Amino acid sequence: MTQPPNQPPQGGFGAPQDPQQPPGQPPQPPAQPPQTPAQPPQTPAQPPQTPPAPQPGYGYPQQPGPYGQPPQSGPYGQPQQPGPYGQPQQQPGPYGQPPQQPGPYGAQQPGPYGQQPQYGYPQQQPPFPGGPAAPGGGGKNPFKGRTGIIVAAAVAVVVIAGGVVWAVVGGGDDKKKDPVADKSQDPKPTGSAPVDPGDGSGDGRDGKEDLNAGRQAGESKVLWYKTAPKAPGDGAEAPGMWVTDTLAAKAVYNELVAYNISDGKPSWPTITLPHKICGASVQKSDDDKVAIAYMSGVTDRAKCNQVQQIDLKTGKKDWEKKIPEGDLFDGTGTGVELTYAGSTLMVGRQMSGLGLSVSDGKQLFEKKKYGAACFPGAFAGGERLLAVSSCGASTDKEHDEIQELDPATGKAKWTKPFPKGWKVARAYSVSPVVVYLTNEDKKQWNITTLKNGSSAVRSEVSVDEDFAPECGWAILDRDLQGCTGVAADTNTLYLPTKATSGTANEVVAISLETGKERWRAKSPVAQNMLPLKTSGGAVIAYVNASYDAGGRVVSIATAGSHTPKTLLQNPAGTAQIENGFYSKAIDYVDGRFYISTTRLSGTAKGEEKLMLAYGK
Numbered sequence: 001m002t003q004p005p006n007q008p009p010q011g012g013f014g015a016p017q018d019p020q021q022p023p024g025q026p027p028q029p030p031a032q033p034p035q036t037p038a039q040p041p042q043t044p045a046q047p048p049q050t051p052p053a054p055q056p057g058y059g060y061p062q063q064p065g066p067y068g069q070p071p072q073s074g075p076y077g078q079p080q081q082p083g084p085y086g087q088p089q090q091q092p093g094p095y096g097q098p099p100q101q102p103g104p105y106g107a108q109q110p111g112p113y114g115q116q117p118q119y120g121y122p123q124q125q126p127p128f129p130g131g132p133a134a135p136g137g138g139g140k141n142p143f144k145g146r147t148g149i150i151v152a153a154a155v156a157v158v159v160i161a162g163g164v165v166w167a168v169v170g171g172g173d174d175k176k177k178d179p180v181a182d183k184s185q186d187p188k189p190t191g192s193a194p195v196d197p198g199d200g201s202g203d204g205r206d207g208k209e210d211l212n213a214g215r216q217a218g219e220s221k222v223l224w225y226k227t228a229p230k231a232p233g234d235g236a237e238a239p240g241m242w243v244t245d246t247l248a249a250k251a252v253y254n255e256l257v258a259y260n261i262s263d264g265k266p267s268w269p270t271i272t273l274p275h276k277i278c279g280a281s282v283q284k285s286d287d288d289k290v291a292i293a294y295m296s297g298v299t300d301r302a303k304c305n306q307v308q309q310i311d312l313k314t315g316k317k318d319w320e321k322k323i324p325e326g327d328l329f330d331g332t333g334t335g336v337e338l339t340y341a342g343s344t345l346m347v348g349r350q351m352s353g354l355g356l357s358v359s360d361g362k363q364l365f366e367k368k369k370y371g372a373a374c375f376p377g378a379f380a381g382g383e384r385l386l387a388v389s390s391c392g393a394s395t396d397k398e399h400d401e402i403q404e405l406d407p408a409t410g411k412a413k414w415t416k417p418f419p420k421g422w423k424v425a426r427a428y429s430v431s432p433v434v435v436y437l438t439n440e441d442k443k444q445w446n447i448t449t450l451k452n453g454s455s456a457v458r459s460e461v462s463v464d465e466d467f468a469p470e471c472g473w474a475i476l477d478r479d480l481q482g483c484t485g486v487a488a489d490t491n492t493l494y495l496p497t498k499a500t501s502g503t504a505n506e507v508v509a510i511s512l513e514t515g516k517e518r519w520r521a522k523s524p525v526a527q528n529m530l531p532l533k534t535s536g537g538a539v540i541a542y543v544n545a546s547y548d549a550g551g552r553v554v555s556i557a558t559a560g561s562h563t564p565k566t567l568l569q570n571p572a573g574t575a576q577i578e579n580g581f582y583s584k585a586i587d588y589v590d591g592r593f594y595i596s597t598t599r600l601s602g603t604a605k606g607e608e609k610l611m612l613a614y615g616k
Contacts, residue, residue, distance in 0.1 A: 211574050219550065219571040220614040223592065224264025227607035228252055231600035232276075238610070240280035241585040241596045242312060244288055248594055249312055250611055251280045251292055256310055257610075261592060264613065268315025278304035281338040281345070282481045283382060285358050288312040291338045291345050296322075305332040307347060309361065319361035326352045326368065330375075339381030339481070344407040346385060351375040353387065355410050365410030372397060378424075378478035381407075383431035388424045388478065391417070400424045402435060404453075416455035422446070426471065427480040429488035432458070432512060449493070449512045459515040461493070465508060468498040470530065484586060485530035487539055492518060492558065494531040494539050499523075507531050507541055507556060521562040524554065529564070531556075532588060542586055542593070545570065545578040551595075553588050568593050570614050580609055591615060 211222040228238065229252060236253040243249075247267040249258040254276050258267040279293035291309050295302045303325070309318040325331040330351035337348030344364060345356045352368040353376055367376050367387055374391035385407045392398045401417040402424055418424065418437060426436040433450040447461035469485035487494040492509050497520075499505035504523035511518050523529035527544040534540070538555045541564065545551035550570030556562055570578060570593070583599040596611040 211577075212571070214573050215571045218569055220568045220593070220616055222571070222574055223262060223613040223615045224259060225574075225577065225612045226257075226259065226264065226610045228597070228600055228610035229255060231602035231608070233602045235602040236600045237277055238597050238600055239277065240282075240290065240292075241587060241594060241611070242284045242288075242290055243587055243589045243592075243594060244284075244312055245590070247312065248611065248613065249290065250596055251277050251290075252610060253277065253600065254294065256290075256292060258312065258315060259611070259613075261590075261613070262615075271310060271315065271317065273306075273308060275302070275306075278334060279336045279338050281340055282380075283340055284312065285340045285345070286342075287358075289318060289340075289358060291340075291347075293323075293332075293336045293338060293347075295334075303332045304334050304336050307336070307338070307345075307356075307361075309345070309358070321356065321361045323347055323349070323354065326350075330368075337379055337479075339379055339385075341381035341383075341385035341407040344385065346379045346381055346407075348377070348379045351377055353379055355405075355407065364408065367405065367410050374401065378480050380427040380430050380480040382481075384433070386427055386430055386433065386480070387412075388427075388480065396420070400437075402433075404433070413453070414455040416450060424480075425478065426483055428469075428483065428486045428493065430481075432488065432490065434488055434493055434512070447493070447515075449515075459512055461510055462515045463508060463510055463517045465495075465517075466498040467495045467508070468505070468528075469496060470528075484532075484584075485528075487531040487533050488512070489534045489558075494534070496528060496530050499526075499528045502526050505529055507539065509539075509558070509562075519562050521556045521564055524552070524564050524566070525549070527551070529554070530586075532586065534558070540567075540588055542588070545575050547579055548572060548575055550575045551578055551593075553593050567591075568614055568616070574612070577609065577612060581612070 211225060215221055231253050238250065238252040240251045241248065243261070246261060247258045248261055249256060249267075254273045256271040256273075259265065260267050273292065273294045275295040275297060277292055277294050281291040284290045289309050289311055291307055293304050294306045294308065296305055305323040305325075306320070307323055308320045310316070311318050323332050323336065326349050330349055332349055337346070337353075339346050339348075340358065343358045345358055345361075347354045347356060352366065354366055355364040356362065357364055369375050370389075372392050373395075374389040375393075376387045376389045378388040380386040380388075385405045387403045387405050389401055389403070390398075391401055397420070399417055399420050400423055401415055403412040403415045405412055421439045421441050422437045423439070424435050425438050428434040428436055428447070432452060435448055435450075437446045437448065438444070439446075449458040449460070450456065451458045469483045471479075471483040485496045491512050493512055495508050495510065497506045497508060504526050505528050506520045506522050507529055508520045509518040510516065521529075523543055525543060525546075527546055527549075529541050529543045531539050531541045537559065538557050541554050541556060543552045543554060543564075550572050552566050552570060553568040554564035555567050556564050567588075568591075578595060581595050581597055583597060585594075585596050585598055587594045592613060592615040594611065594613050597609055600608050
């Protein structure tokens with residue numbers, strides 16, 4: 001059977017999924033997003049209705065052959081199932097019914113590609129079996145275990161079914177609700193963990209309870225806990241979290257703060273920016289620089305076009321640059337994408353991007369429209385620099401494609417087009433290149449791995465599973481690197497499965513050579529286990545806290561026994577604090593675990609959580 005030109009090999013693109021917006025629409029003036037999101041509710045509403053269970057065999061490609069060929073028996077001997085890249089469905093999938101709430105892009109205003117980012121609270125999406133989920137936060141989070149790809153821009157959460165602002169940001173948790181360890185237990189405190197206002201003004205405040213009181217044998221201790229500066233009533237972003245060998249830094253509202261990793265004392269004075277933050281680099285540079293974007297003003301006409309680079313080692317502002325608007329309909333809007341690759345900081349606008357020198361901020365290149373009306377709309381960095389473009393909008397050649405760029409010049413090393421209707425939604429890894437795609441019309445998803453330094457397909461995932469990394473709550477349309485709970489090494493991809501109520505989820509190891517399952521490991525408790533990274537022949541994973549039990553960091557050996565081994569067991573005494581980080585960034589570095597919020601509600605009665613650090 002012959003393959004269409006420039007397409008992946010037979011197999012792959014196959015598990016039916018909930019609809020998503022096609023990548024291209026005719027360019028039109030972007031609607032101006034509101035500067036003040038709607039006021040969120042104070043109490044959580046009921047979560048959306050639980051979707052029906054998947055049909056047998058649902059969640060992996062069911063047949064070989066190119067897109068659009070007649071159905072044939074699949075690799076698992078199951079005929080009449082959707083095939084790669086959108087074979088006609090022979091029977092309705094479990095999610096083929098009309099959604100219970102607006103689709104992924106149903107609440108957004110039109111933009112150059114049919115979607116315009118709106119700054120504020122994120123929109124909850126319909127579930128996508130096999131795809132990334134909205135962030136989960138533990139036992140009381142209404143979104144926990146709900147799968148769903150969040151590839152739309154963040155929008156006011158009050159428009160969604162369920163409107164769970166309280167659950168997302170932990171709003172309404174005041175001083176009275178901070179847990180106090182039970183003094184009747186056998187306390188084994190190893191030092192206090194003061195609650196610091198997080199403004200760089202001191203070590204903490206007298207009179208706060210000792211969060212380590214009542215800590216049990218074998219539990220980690222709270223190294224420090226920080227609350228956030230006061231946010232405006234419409235909320236504020238708190239993107240990014242960067243850990244070095246001496247400090248942990250965090251962007252929040254219009255500030256950048258940094259704390260000593262061992263005791264939480266301010267590493268340097270708080271850096272205050274003129275206006276609210278609207279973007280932050282996914283990673284830090286090789287020499288510990290980070291980039292922060294902030295708004296040009298406070299009016300409805302303000303743009304997210306001010307980029308400030310900061311040296312984490314010294315706490316000093318480095319260079320600053322105003323990002324110019326691009327061509328017609330191409331601007332910075334209310335959020336820009338910032339990612340480092342080598343000696344370049346890539347700044348992504350709505351339909352193009354600028355490569356800036358890390359050393360001085362000077363422009364190295366501009367990645368803009370090319371070929372058959374291809375507009376670069378998303379970037380991913382790290383060991384490689386990737387660009388995702390939407391091409392041929394509203395034509396019969398409409399499609400997405402991905403390129404690897406030379407970070408010094410912006411020139412494409414290779415280009416990989418995908419068939420019409422397939423949207424590159426996430427980059428699970430840049431080295432190797434592993435991308436997650438969705439197809440609204442076919443109600444399908446696909447995970448494709450490319451060969452190193454080439455556009456050739458290495459494999460496509462063919463595992464019958466409902467995967468659920470935590471993704472979203474992003475300012476941007478396509479936050480390619482915005483998923484927590486995905487890890488990869490040279491030959492294996494690690495993904496968490498969807499958890500059902502009272503049942504432990506699993507981490508599945510998938511071969512990047514074949515796309516098939518290698519092994520799986522079950523969470524030690526009935527809370528989501530999320531792979532974070534690989535290290536020393538093991539996968540490091542975080543098991544979410546519940547309302548009355550602390551989370552834990554575990555190590556899963558990639559060879560031999562795959563039973564999770566606990567590295568840190570966080571104390572039950574602070575479980576409610578840890579469990580309250582519903583929209584969160586997490587990391588485990590040198591034996592310490594860090595968790596921080598990525599969004600402030602601005603409506604909490606008391607101080608909102610910012611960051612919590614555990615260690616031995």
